[in-house]
Structure formats: structure tokens, C-alpha cells
Amino acid sequence: MADFAALEEQDGLRLSWNIWPNSRIEATKAVIPFASLYTPNKRISNLQVCEYDPVPCKTCGAILNAYAQCDFNAALWGCPFCHTRNHFPAHYRGINEQQQPAELYQEFNTIEYIQQQAKPVQPPAYIFVVDTSVAEDELRACVASLSQALTTLPEYAQVGLVTFGTHVHVHELGFAECAKSYVFQGQREYKREDVVQQLGLGSAMPARKGGPGQPALPTQGSPGSRFILPISECEFTINAVLDELQRDAFPTLSEFRPSRCTGTAIQVAASLMGSALPPGTCAARLMLFVGGPSTEGAGKVVEKELSEPIRSHEDLAKDRAAHYKKARRFFDGIALQLVQQQHSLDVFACALDQVGLAEMKPVVDMSGGMVVQTDTFLNPVFKESFKRVFLPPGAPGSLDIASNATFEVIPSRGVKIAGLLGPAAAIERKSSIIADTPVGIGGTNQWKLAGLDASTSLCTFYEIVPPSKDAAAQGPHAAQQFFVQFITRYLHADGSHRVRVTTFTRRWSDGSNLQELMAGFDQEAAAVVVARLATFKMETEEDFDATRWIDRTLIRLASRFGDYRANDPSSFTLAENMAFYPQFMFNLRRSQFVQVFGNSPDETANCRLSLNKETTQEATVMIQPSLFSYGLGEAQPISEPVLLDVTSIAADRILLLDSYFYVVVFHGSSIAQWRKEGFHLNPDHAHFKELLEAPKKDASAILQRRFPVPRLVDCDQNGSQARFLLARLNPSSTYQSNSTMSAEVIMTDDVSLSVFTEHLTKLATQS
Incomplete structure (x- = not known):
């Protein structure tokens, strides 16, 4: 997951599958949709900004990129999407293998252009x-x-x-x-x-012209x-x-x-x-x-x-x-x-x-x-x-709001665009690259985005189609990999018209080679894709049972990609990059996105709007909150991630829960008692004061970087607001438990993760 997160930092892109089967039947057996999560306005540290217009393909409209086959002597480049040969524009005549424009370097797979002949705009x-x-x-x-x-x-x-x-x-x-x-x-x-x-x-009446640069x-x-x-x-x-x-x-x-x-x-x-x-x-x-x-x-x-x-x-x-x-x-x-x-x-x-x-x-x-x-x-x-x-672009905490955007997806042969889930509206368009069966906002490969900020993330769904007969004629390079390009045209906060282009490639695989497919599985991105799709179906399909749909999808995935002996649940194992996916689904089916009891329609709408917009990392926190423990060390407080489980509660610990919508600082009973007795005010117990301040500093950092600002809940064990933490923990210790009780008991009839996993392995291994 760390490798996929690093790729997201580089291009703002995550894929549920990073290796795709080369047939429609094998793609159907993969269970999890083939989808991408892309942040078109993401802050990228080494983003190359070019003060000239992009060079489009005359046939498909794709922008010149590092995967194009260039013939510098003939001043031609071959589009990797439609295989059309295009002439370089006049101002590119001097380029050669030693002197190439930035878009031909693969380290700049994401590049931004400032359009030179753009229309003047009015102030915001x-x-x-x-x-x-x-x-x-x-x-x-x-x-x-x-x-x-x-x-x-x-x-x-x-x-x-x-x-x-x-x-x-x-x-x-x-x-x-x-x-x-x-x-x-x-x-x-x-x-x-x-x-x-x-x-x-x-x-x-027409607008009057402003001064130079205005x-x-x-x-x-x-x-x-x-x-x-x-x-x-x-x-x-x-x-x-x-x-x-x-x-x-x-x-x-x-x-x-x-x-x-x-x-x-x-x-x-x-x-x-x-x-x-x-x-x-x-x-x-x-x-x-x-x-x-x-x-x-x-x-x-x-x-x-x-x-x-x-x-x-x-x-x-x-x-x-x-x-x-x-x-x-x-x-x-x-x-x-x-x-x-x-x-x-x-x-x-x-x-x-x-x-x-x-x-x-x-x-x-x-x-x-x-x-x-x-x-x-x-x-x-x-x-x-x-x-x-209203913070200016580039300022700490700024949203970097852009506007008047259009988002276009161009795939290479063998891939069609099924639809999109995100804060966008479709632009009607007919093309051979559009799938017959829509998913989400479908029927097009172009969408409008009236507003987008630095965290706006779009989920695009793809359909794998049988490769054409002339695919082999394009050479082994075309037969072994496919390409997808995102083109985002938008109005920057500084008033300039910009075009951001992200081009990526992944390789095909024989769908029967499950180990190879599993090596490209991104379980965080897959969980977010399934969560968005489940909430979309809940709002658009009558009598849709989201919990049953999530369970059936998970059982099919485990049965397809698990390693086991038939009818022997104890032999069931999942590959390392799939091991956490059942846990994500366990928390998703218990989350406010699926379980609406106790929430108002407005609260549910707000949560789903955030899920449908945020990046993969933030959406993963919504589905499965992160939990950190703080304890007394010899020199300084010890902070470490712990299991999202009721057994993580201890009297001498402070817990920090980040569930995206609220952040909880939870003091164990002994910590709360020592604080009430004023130990942190005694200079002899300065280390205890540091322990109390450490989670608050980390919570403050979360509040400063997230929009909207989450609610901060500061509570003690056995206090009334402790429910904010207990509601998101795995109920491994309840009033019905026969095993040794933990420091806290959750009064619930929900099954625990272990019981959920036990039922999953039993159903997945059935012959």
C-alpha cells in the first residue's frame, strides 16, 4: 500500500487493479471493478508547468506525451492511443534526442500547460x-x-x-x-x-478592459x-x-x-x-x-x-x-x-x-x-x-480552488469508458470508446466540473473489451500494455486558463494467472471504489441491500483469489496485498455510509458527499478510522498505531481516533484521574504533561489540514462522549463475550471482526 500511496503523491492517481486481464470474461471474474481514482487539481511538488499550448493528436485529441513514438528526423510523432502519425508544430522543429520538450520525459507523466490564446476572464x-x-x-x-x-x-x-x-x-x-x-x-x-x-x-453590455495583467x-x-x-x-x-x-x-x-x-x-x-x-x-x-x-x-x-x-x-x-x-x-x-x-x-x-x-x-x-x-x-x-x-493559493491550509473545468478521459485500444462517480456532470458525447453499459455518470468520456479544489477526486470506471485483430500488427509494445490519458482544462485561481495532462500505462496479463493479477491489486483504492459504488446504488436503485451486496462481493473475491483447500476454512489465506480488504469491508458495512440508523438524511447526505469527493487516503480514513495510542515512556511519550479494537483501550493510555468527520482524544481512566488530581501541574511530573499534550498537538495538525474542519471531541473513559470512540471500534469484547473481558465492554449485538472473518472463510471455501 505504501508503494501505491507514493504513486498517488507523484500523479494523484490510484487504480483498483494495476494489472488488467486481456479478456472480458477474466475481467468479469475479477469481481472488483476496474477503476481509477484521480485528483486533477492535486498539489504536486515537482509539477512541470509549461508556458505554451499542448500539442494534440489530430484524430483522437490526446496530448503529446512520453509514450509517443517520435521520429525527430521526419518531425513526426505516433499517438499511442489511436496510432495516428502527427507532425510536430513549427516551434518544435529544433528538438532532437538530446533536446526534448518536458512532456516527452516519463518523470513528467503529469504536466500542466498555460494556454496562451485564452479569453480574458472577469474577477472571481x-x-x-x-x-x-x-x-x-x-x-x-x-x-x-x-x-x-x-x-x-x-x-x-x-x-x-x-x-x-x-x-x-x-x-x-x-x-x-x-x-x-x-x-x-x-x-x-x-x-x-x-x-x-x-x-x-x-x-x-460588454465588459470594459482592465489594466495590463488585470x-x-x-x-x-x-x-x-x-x-x-x-x-x-x-x-x-x-x-x-x-x-x-x-x-x-x-x-x-x-x-x-x-x-x-x-x-x-x-x-x-x-x-x-x-x-x-x-x-x-x-x-x-x-x-x-x-x-x-x-x-x-x-x-x-x-x-x-x-x-x-x-x-x-x-x-x-x-x-x-x-x-x-x-x-x-x-x-x-x-x-x-x-x-x-x-x-x-x-x-x-x-x-x-x-x-x-x-x-x-x-x-x-x-x-x-x-x-x-x-x-x-x-x-x-x-x-x-x-x-x-478565502485563503490565497499556496498559503498553508489553502483549498487551491479552481473552476470552469472539463475532464476528459482517452483510453487506448482494448479499454472503454464506462462512467464516473464524483462531483461532476456529463457532457453529451458519442464515441466508440464509450461503453454500452454505464456505471455512475456514464454515456460519455467528458464531464464538467464547475468547481474543484486540491482534494477533489474523480472515480472513473473502465470496461475491458477484446483486443482488435490488428493489435498484434502494432507491435509487441502495443500488445503488452495499454494507456490512459486524463485531460483537465480549467480556470486557475490566478486567472489563467490551464490544461493538466496525466498519462499512465499499465500492462495486460493473462487473466488465468491469478498471482500476477493479485500483484497489482490496490486494496485501499478498491475499498474506496466499492464504497462509492455502493452508496451510488443505494440512492439510485430501489430495494438495494448494500450490506448483502458488499458481503456477496467479498465472498466472490475471497473464493476467487484466496488460497485454500475446498471445504477447509482453516486452510484459507489471502495474499499480503489483499489481506486488509476484508477488514475494510467489515468497517464499511458498519459505517454511516451504509447503516443509516441513528443518522438523519442530512447527515447521511453530507457523509456521502465527502466520500464521493475526497482522495483515496482520506476516504480510507472515513471507511476505517485510524487509531493511535500514547503511553508513558522513559524519556518522552510513546506514540504508535494500534488496532481499531476495543482491546486497545487501557487505563494508562491516551487514544487518538481520526474518523475524518471527527477527531477523538480519549483518556484512559487512570490518565483521567491523574489529570483531575493535577499531576500535570507538578514540575516533578513534566513527562505526564507532555503525554497529555502530545495527542492534542497531533489532533490540531489534523484539524489544520482538513476541510471541512472536523469536530474535536475530548473525552474520558466511561464519559458520555466516549461513545464517539466506542461506536467505531471492533466489538471483540461485548456483554455476550465468554472470553476474558478487556478494559472496556461494548454493549452491542454486532458481530466482531473475528466472527465476520470466520463466516467469510467458511462461505468462500465451500465447494
Whole structure:
């Protein structure tokens, strides 16, 4: 796994299988899909950036790369994907074997180009959509964070403000004489044309050119400039509006929920952005700050009466959620609109109750937006996460947000593109390289990504097809290996249009040689691929039993690749690079992605959005958390990874659990008692003070590098919050255990990993 992780650091790429069988039948027997996990905007330390345009193949569009067969004397290069011979461009005439461009070196399999003839772009735009149907202290906390964000943004960045409660208010920031806004009824559903007409955005004027090296600026007289302006031109106005912002004026009775038209506000703001900011002209984000469920208009998720509870997973399963399907259809339409406009939706949901994130999930997912979910705008999770959105590129903790991207996959012969799972939307395209059976977002080999950051990871599925008859005619080189190229065209945070190209090769194998196939198995990547596919099936297929599907897949894999004697479970063994895969599946079937009991639909939606977006390493932590133990050493605290098992709990240990969504610092009973008695305050026990601080330092490092910022739980053994740790541990010691009890007993009926493995080996070895 360390080798595959090193490859990910080099190119941002992981594959579930790194050696592929050369026949469709053997590929089907492999059980685990052939898929790649690729991070197109990953920070790469030695990334080569070329200030010239890439050289494409005239037939398939693939970019010149290190695997091309070059004839420098004839100034020709052969495309490894379609085997077309292409001429080098005029400015490449002087190259030879001693002087080659960077893209012809295999150490630069990932390379980035800055396009020279790109269209000018406008400055980035942020439209803040603020919920005013919240408590006064919540509104003030939200306004304070917005005001702080305005001070960190560059003066040329464009901003707009929309507030909503019972009605939607679009604030005209270009009118400085007094506070002026346009009001839309919260109960109505508006078409884009209605919003454009009411705001007077029907006529559009061209942008005026900026200074040397500066992006183009909106024309003063253009209709959109009244609502979306550079900060330098509206800083006083927007700060005055925020300072005077009041709670929704319409009163709320004690037995009713507040009037809140979230869906209408998003619809109006999206239409405003679409008219004032033409597609592809700038990086634009619609930022929603919401503090409760929508109770008015389109996208409503619950009635105002508190007597009607908000929908649960059981209500969704039994079709008892009266508003769910209608709201989902409404937000599906908003998602298509934002994708067409190339704009992103970010949701900052800060409420004790649900806000309707489950209904809004397709908008966030398809537009490449971000979600921060917490209980209040006063929570440090919201404050710190929101700050990091506006950090400049390259700064510590920066998200390196890019926008207006397209992602294209080009395979060589013998491979077809089945589909993609990730924060993207399909671009309709017909080609012979597209598989007949789609997986995820299929039917194409090109996708739109309105927004992507440094951790956005895309899972692409492949279909192996029989090699063509003329494959051998291309030489043994073509018959022994295949190639895949990723081309990501995007708008960089500095305003330049860039093209990142990653080209990789893997080799074919005779599918009957199981040892050779197993040598290329990446169990971490495979676990993430299966997890994404399982959650996708749970949301798109009716009556899909994810637990049974995961179990059957694992049994088939173990039966196919395990080493055993028929009907002898004790003889069963798995190869080293498959040994941890059953453990990943054990934790996946117990995780919040599959087991929704105890979680709200909003919490489940948030977890699945993160799984569908994050890198392999981070997604692996979501599936199987990492656990570290800290104990007293002779000179300094001893830190070591330990099993994710209840037996790892000891009275004289501190445990650090990283489960991605929250980080737990768990003190054993003796450690907690010594701390309460103040031993760490005594200079004679300085080593004990170091022991208490060590896990907190490591936890702080995790919080600083991850987005959204995880929740930090500091608890003691036998305390109420110890449940955050116990829920993720293997229950090897329960109230039903007959063996010697550990330091902790988990009150659960779940089977332990040993029982799970015992059943797996029994079923896998059956003849």
C-alpha cells in the first residue's frame, strides 16, 4: 500500500487493479471493478508547468506525451492511443534526442500547460445568500464571519448579497444613497426569465478592459453591475447592509417553524448569477448560509406546524415524506442550471435541526460545491472552515480552488469508458470508446466540473473489451500494455486558463494467472471504489441491500483469489496485498455510509458527499478510522498505531481516533484521574504533561489540514462522549463475550471482526 500511496503523491492517481486481464470474461471474474481514482487539481511538488499550448493528436485529441513514438528526423510523432502519425508544430522543429520538450520525459507523466490564446476572464464572484429566519445571536455570528471574509478578499473580487426569510431580498449594492433591495415572494416559483425581468437584467453590455495583467471588469452601465460589484466599489454599501441586517420581520408563533424560502432564494440567486456573470467568464460561487429547514415555496421540506416532524430515513424508505420528491425534482432543475452556467453552490448548514441538505445534494454534487454542517454559526467548525475558503493559493491550509473545468478521459485500444462517480456532470458525447453499459455518470468520456479544489477526486470506471485483430500488427509494445490519458482544462485561481495532462500505462496479463493479477491489486483504492459504488446504488436503485451486496462481493473475491483447500476454512489465506480488504469491508458495512440508523438524511447526505469527493487516503480514513495510542515512556511519550479494537483501550493510555468527520482524544481512566488530581501541574511530573499534550498537538495538525474542519471531541473513559470512540471500534469484547473481558465492554449485538472473518472463510471455501 505504501508503494501505491507514493504513486498517488507523484500523479494523484490510484487504480483498483494495476494489472488488467486481456479478456472480458477474466475481467468479469475479477469481481472488483476496474477503476481509477484521480485528483486533477492535486498539489504536486515537482509539477512541470509549461508556458505554451499542448500539442494534440489530430484524430483522437490526446496530448503529446512520453509514450509517443517520435521520429525527430521526419518531425513526426505516433499517438499511442489511436496510432495516428502527427507532425510536430513549427516551434518544435529544433528538438532532437538530446533536446526534448518536458512532456516527452516519463518523470513528467503529469504536466500542466498555460494556454496562451485564452479569453480574458472577469474577477472571481461570490454571492452570499443569508438566512434571516434565525435567532439574533446566530444572525450576528453569521454577519461577523461575512464581514471578516470581505476583509480577506482582494479588492477586485466581485460580491453580491441576497437575504431570505418569508421573502427573498436581492440587495442593489450599486445604489449607495440608501439601502435598496428587490423583493420576491417566498411562496412563488420563479423562472429565470421572471427574475431577469424583475431585476432589469434584460440588456447586457460588454465588459470594459482592465489594466495590463488585470482581468476585465464589468461595465459601469451593465445591468449586472448594480447587484454584483468589485469590493473596491461597494465595500461601504455591503458592510452597511450587513450591519443593519435584521431578523425576518414576520413573526413566528411558538407552535410553528419560521417562514423560510430557501429554494426560492437559491433559484433567484442562481438566475441573477446566470444573467450578470455569463458562463465561463469567471469563478463564481453561490454561498448559502442557512439555519433551519425550508418551510415556504419551491424546495420546501416540511410544513410550518411543529406537530409535523421533519422526514427521517424511515419516512423516505416508506414513501411517507410528503415534500421530498417534489423538492428533489426542483433542486435537480437548479443543478442543471448551475452546471450550464458553470457556477458552484456551497452550503453552510448551521442548525440543530435538518435544513434539507438531502434534497439539495444533487446541486452541491453536480456543481462541485462544498458543505459545512454544524449546529450553530458560533461553532469553531463553521468559523475556521469558512476562513479557509478565502485563503490565497499556496498559503498553508489553502483549498487551491479552481473552476470552469472539463475532464476528459482517452483510453487506448482494448479499454472503454464506462462512467464516473464524483462531483461532476456529463457532457453529451458519442464515441466508440464509450461503453454500452454505464456505471455512475456514464454515456460519455467528458464531464464538467464547475468547481474543484486540491482534494477533489474523480472515480472513473473502465470496461475491458477484446483486443482488435490488428493489435498484434502494432507491435509487441502495443500488445503488452495499454494507456490512459486524463485531460483537465480549467480556470486557475490566478486567472489563467490551464490544461493538466496525466498519462499512465499499465500492462495486460493473462487473466488465468491469478498471482500476477493479485500483484497489482490496490486494496485501499478498491475499498474506496466499492464504497462509492455502493452508496451510488443505494440512492439510485430501489430495494438495494448494500450490506448483502458488499458481503456477496467479498465472498466472490475471497473464493476467487484466496488460497485454500475446498471445504477447509482453516486452510484459507489471502495474499499480503489483499489481506486488509476484508477488514475494510467489515468497517464499511458498519459505517454511516451504509447503516443509516441513528443518522438523519442530512447527515447521511453530507457523509456521502465527502466520500464521493475526497482522495483515496482520506476516504480510507472515513471507511476505517485510524487509531493511535500514547503511553508513558522513559524519556518522552510513546506514540504508535494500534488496532481499531476495543482491546486497545487501557487505563494508562491516551487514544487518538481520526474518523475524518471527527477527531477523538480519549483518556484512559487512570490518565483521567491523574489529570483531575493535577499531576500535570507538578514540575516533578513534566513527562505526564507532555503525554497529555502530545495527542492534542497531533489532533490540531489534523484539524489544520482538513476541510471541512472536523469536530474535536475530548473525552474520558466511561464519559458520555466516549461513545464517539466506542461506536467505531471492533466489538471483540461485548456483554455476550465468554472470553476474558478487556478494559472496556461494548454493549452491542454486532458481530466482531473475528466472527465476520470466520463466516467469510467458511462461505468462500465451500465447494
